[in-house]
Amino acid sequence: MKHLTKLAALAVFALVISACTTTKPTDTTDTGTTQSGPTAEQLAAQRAAEEARRAAAAEAARIQALLDSTTIYFGYDQDLIDSEYTEMLRLHAERMVAENRSVTLEGHADERGTPEYNLALGERRAKAVAQLLKTFGVSDSQIQVVSFGEESPAMSGHSESSWAKNRRVELNYK
Amino acid sequence: MKKFLAVLMMVLVISPVKAEIEILITEGRDDARPIAIVPFAFEAAGVIAAPPFDFAKIIADDLARSGKFKPTAIADLPQNPSSVEQVDLNLWKTLGVDAVVYGLVKEKSPGVYQVSYDLLDPYNDKAIFDSQIEEGSYALVTQSQHLMLLKDKIVGQDNYRWNAHIAADEIYEALTGERGAFATQIAYVEVDRSQQNPYQLFVSDSDGFGAQRIFSSRMPIMSPAWSPNGQQLAYVTFENGRSEIVRQDLAKAQRDVLASFKGFNSAPTWSPDGSKMAMVLSKDGNPEIYLMDLATEQLTRLTRHYAIDTEPSWSPDGKSIVFTSDRGGRPQIYRVFLGSGETKRVTFEGRYNAGAEFSPDGNSIVMVHQSSKGFHLATQDLSSGAINILTRTNLDESLSIAPNGSMIIYSTVSGRQKVLSTISMDGRFGMPIPSTTGEVKAPAWSPFLN
Numbered sequence: 001m002k003h004l005t006k007l008a009a010l011a012v013f014a015l016v017i018s019a020c021t022t023t024k025p026t027d028t029t030d031t032g033t034t035q036s037g038p039t040a041e042q043l044a045a046q047r048a049a050e051e052a053r054r055a056a057a058a059e060a061a062r063i064q065a066l067l068d069s070t071t072i073y074f075g076y077d078q079d080l081i082d083s084e085y086t087e088m089l090r091l092h093a094e095r096m097v098a099e100n101r102s103v104t105l106e107g108h109a110d111e112r113g114t115p116e117y118n119l120a121l122g123e124r125r126a127k128a129v130a131q132l133l134k135t136f137g138v139s140d141s142q143i144q145v146v147s148f149g150e151e152s153p154a155m156s157g158h159s160e161s162s163w164a165k166n167r168r169v170e171l172n173y174k
Numbered sequence: 175m176k177k178f179l180a181v182l183m184m185v186l187v188i189s190p191v192k193a194e195i196e197i198l199i200t201e202g203r204d205d206a207r208p209i210a211i212v213p214f215a216f217e218a219a220g221v222i223a224a225p226p227f228d229f230a231k232i233i234a235d236d237l238a239r240s241g242k243f244k245p246t247a248i249a250d251l252p253q254n255p256s257s258v259e260q261v262d263l264n265l266w267k268t269l270g271v272d273a274v275v276y277g278l279v280k281e282k283s284p285g286v287y288q289v290s291y292d293l294l295d296p297y298n299d300k301a302i303f304d305s306q307i308e309e310g311s312y313a314l315v316t317q318s319q320h321l322m323l324l325k326d327k328i329v330g331q332d333n334y335r336w337n338a339h340i341a342a343d344e345i346y347e348a349l350t351g352e353r354g355a356f357a358t359q360i361a362y363v364e365v366d367r368s369q370q371n372p373y374q375l376f377v378s379d380s381d382g383f384g385a386q387r388i389f390s391s392r393m394p395i396m397s398p399a400w401s402p403n404g405q406q407l408a409y410v411t412f413e414n415g416r417s418e419i420v421r422q423d424l425a426k427a428q429r430d431v432l433a434s435f436k437g438f439n440s441a442p443t444w445s446p447d448g449s450k451m452a453m454v455l456s457k458d459g460n461p462e463i464y465l466m467d468l469a470t471e472q473l474t475r476l477t478r479h480y481a482i483d484t485e486p487s488w489s490p491d492g493k494s495i496v497f498t499s500d501r502g503g504r505p506q507i508y509r510v511f512l513g514s515g516e517t518k519r520v521t522f523e524g525r526y527n528a529g530a531e532f533s534p535d536g537n538s539i540v541m542v543h544q545s546s547k548g549f550h551l552a553t554q555d556l557s558s559g560a561i562n563i564l565t566r567t568n569l570d571e572s573l574s575i576a577p578n579g580s581m582i583i584y585s586t587v588s589g590r591q592k593v594l595s596t597i598s599m600d601g602r603f604g605m606p607i608p609s610t611t612g613e614v615k616a617p618a619w620s621p622f623l624n
Contacts, residue, residue, distance in 0.1 A: 077504070077526075111587075112549060114529035114542050114571050115396055115616065116441040116454065117498055117505055119417065120461040120482040123438055146416045147438050151394035158569065158587050 066091050070171040072129055073164060079124040081132055092171060093136030105129050106170040107147040110163035119149030129169045206244040209237060210266065212276040213248060215256035219281040226331055229279060229289060232338035233345065235381065236356040240346065240580060241603025246271060258292055261317045266296035273349060285331035293323035293345050322348045335383060355576040356380055359620040360583060361398040361407055362594060366612035375409060382607050388422060398618045399443050408432065408442035408451065419453055432466065441485050445492050452486035452495060463497055476510060485529050490536045496520060498528040507541055521554060523561050529571060534579040542571055551584055551597060564601030574619040585615040
């Protein structure tokens with residue numbers, strides 16, 4: 001519950017920030033000169049437009065990358081979702097709502113500890129992701145939760161580098 | 175050595191005071207009893223056909239695997255008797271063994287053998303009076319006074335190995351007073367990713383031989399559990415994309431689904447009287463322990479807590495269940511008494527205790543315990559609360575205790591491979607079980623089978 005309150009606070013904070021940054025574009029003065037070739041101002045405007053276009057493209061690519069990434073990783077014996085995944089999950093949630101798509105959340109654990117406890121831990125992680133998707137507007141009927149515990153590792157090694165990749169929830173769209 | 179001592183002292187000084195008793199002794203133990211198992215003589219009927227297996231070697235390997243006996247190397251045997259008349263007691267006393275086993279295999283007809291074998295104590299000339307040996311059934315020689323066992327059986331090709339395990343059980347019981355558990359089986363899961371159905375459930379003899387695949391799947395298999403009569407296995411299968419509990423009859427190869435509720439279905443375990451099954455279902459929102467009446471398939475919910483409650487294990491008297499719960503923040507062992515519903519926490523030492531099982535005498539539990547060095551098996555005495563770490567291996571899980579309480583089989587990681595290993599209940603003798611292919615896990619030791 002604690003992390004949900006934190007999330008809500010984060011969301012409010014994000015809203016405030018975005019309100020602050022969407023200020024009006026600064027007024028540009030048009031001198032109306034008739035020289036051939038672009039003026040310094042025109043060049044500056046072109047550069048600004050180009051920069052804006054690039055920034056928009058970069059932002060679109062960033063968002064696409066977040067939508068393409070479908071795995072959330074967890075700390076050892078943890079089901080807290082790191083804040084770095086908040087935006088990714090919000091974007092997935094928005095798409096699920098907009099396109100009315102369903103998803104299976106597959107919960108996994110690393111091999112440490114017992115297989116039966118890890119099955120429960122995998123479900124708890126998948127449910128934590130489900131809960132966050134729901135706070136972003138996805139309905140219960142669009143989400144299915146399945147736990148594989150430690151039975152289906154992404155990496156087969158027996159050290160932290162593999163374990164970190166195995167403590168995960170995978171979003172599988174239907 | 176000096177360097178080692180210096181390091182050791184530093185560790186002793188730095189490490190905080192811990193109540194844990196760590197007995198971590200390397201392979202083998204100095205108190206294993208010397209015993210001589212003489213290769214059995216063989217008499218063919220007509221065409222000479224050697225028996226399918228070396229009966230004496232199976233006995234010797236079983237006894238060695240218990241950690242309680244140290245069979246003499248065949249090259250060091252002073253004589254090779256096959257009957258009591260041929261035994262020279264002085265030779266065996268000089269060798270200094272506690273007991274001698276010898277025998278004779280006679281081929282009666284193709285694939286049918288008469289196997290006779292004796293167990294003899296070279297020092298005790300009154301041994302026969304404490305034995306079950308009938309008067310008049312033995313040769314009237316002085317050595318016969320030393321006999322502890324006198325066996326004569328007809329054995330077929332198919333049950334030859336099994337009868338050798340029974341012989342090892344008889345010898346073990348005669349020498350220790352504790353029932354042997356060699357003529358038992360192990361169920362386990364093998365994952366061989368080169369196969370179309372990589373997940374395979376096997377049942378083998380307790381020494382790993384005679385493995386028979388009883389189920390295979392494209393999807394994971396977990397948590398095999400034996401019925402108390404040894405005729406059925408319950409396990410968790412993902413064959414339909416999520417966990418379900420099925421029950422399979424071993425002789426008839428029939429399967430039926432016991433639990434396929436919303437959420438996950440896991441950790442089945444039969445009550446000692448076989449009438450109920452404890453299982454963990456998350457159908458009501460989070461993992462809770464339920465009891466299923468196997469006659470009616472009615473469920474009774476046993477735990478009520480928003481934390482994870484899982485891994486139930488029945489006490490031998492069927493009156494209480496230990497389970498893993500993280501209701502205190504981290505996984506620890508709790509015990510619920512079925513009559514009153516009273517629940518109390520059992521483990522307090524260590525960050526992580528899980529997967530507990532009662533010892534057959536009900537006085538202690540064995541569990542997976544996280545120490546500073548990793549995940550090991552540990553016992554906890556239920557009256558004193560004292561913890562004893564048993565294993566030196568790491569990433570130990572899925573323990574299962576032999577029905578006589580002498581040994582524990584468990585899954586661990588050796589090198590880069592998931593393997594099975596055994597450890598004696600006192601942690602003094604451990605042995606990896608060589609695996610064939612792939613990773614091997616989730617062992618479950620059968621109850622006594624005969």
